[in-house]
Amino acid sequence: GQQLNQSPQSMFIQEGEDVSMNCTSSSIFNTWLWYKQEPGEGPVLLIALYKAGELTSNGRLTAQFGITRKDSFLNISASIPSDVGIYFCAGQLMGSSNTGKLIFGQGTTLQVKP
């Protein structure tokens, strides 16, 4: 079945450092989404990308929709302790836009040392 490969699996960084994570697939997507999940809660949408090549920012977060439609990255600049959590990429396959079904990556666990 379709799969998103997300890396790295986990990161342990110092406060103030920049963070980068990415997702790749052999399938083509028409939408890429980035979510953050904190313990005991559901995923919260951070950034949505709808066009190949699109680069979008949300505060200290920046994400891009790869030009091939098969990948996306998320950058977090100047990390702070509240950035701790699990970050998931999610994509919607080409041709499935009428259902909204999302495929999720395995997640990147981020820990920030003050």
Added chain:
Amino acid sequence: NAGVMQNPRHLVRRRGQEARLRCSPMKGHSHVYWYRQLPEEGLKFMVYLQKENIIDESGMPKERFSAEFPKEGPSILRIQQVVRGDSAAYFCASSSQGGNGYTFGSGTRLTVV
């Protein structure tokens, strides 16, 4: 303006019992999605429903699992004769129209003992 409400937050069932998970979508939302998350993994799509209709159930196990979204009341995910492998977090999301602009609830954590 309440978000997506799921209950219970935690549910413990013995093997062989039934589990019923409820999801009340955001006000005005008629599209509901259910996802399952196993420990240390991402979410896996289960089913997409629009009021009284199942639109896509390609992620639902063939046996023991069913979902409904009646005209009145919450959406229900029902798991019959639960087994240990059903232990997971089950998330519901809703939207006002089909597509991926949806909001997740806080989930129900099912533990089968």
